[in-house]
Amino acid sequence: GESVGLHLPTLSVQEGDNSIINCAYSNSASDYFIWYKQESGKGPQFIIDIRSNMDKRQGQRVTVLLNKTVKHLSLQIAATQPGDSAVYFCAENNFNKFYFGSGTKLNVKP
């Protein structure tokens, strides 16, 4: 099956700094990707998405970059805030369902 993995299990950043969370995927046929944020005791929450015909998409304080050549996604969070502390997952959409990686825990230090 598809494999979506992450380079770092835990990332600690200082409040106000930018955060970069990375993700590798294995299915070159995947054409749609989403980054989710999951806080403790809650379900995954949509952050930002990108289709395979794009290489960059920006949202409010977040940017997703897609490199199809090396099958790599990244999530950039600008001016990281304490409320950004959570586990972040990338997921690839394939035939109506999502395949998730194991997540990166983001710790924001005050």
Added chain:
Amino acid sequence: DTGVSQNPRHKITKRGQNVTFRCDPISEHNRLYWYRQTLGQGPEFLTYFQNEAQLEKSRLLSDRFSAERPKGSFSTLEIQRTEQGDSAMYLCASSFRGEALGYTFGSGTRLTVV
């Protein structure tokens, strides 16, 4: 509350017992998905419905697991003869015609089998 609702939020059961979870999707969503999430891992797809039809089941969904969506609205996930390995968070998500942007997760039911 117009989000995806799951009940109960927590369930502790003894090994060998049967458990049933309920998911109420967003009312206009015709697709409903079940995922399982173990500690430190991302959610894993179990099954999904379009209206009342169960269209796909993962290999993870053993014979002890059954899901229904009888009227195309709420869904139930039943686990028979629970095992300790069934301990996990069971997440429900819904969407409209598979549109990913509107794909919304509930807060899950955390199952602990003792």
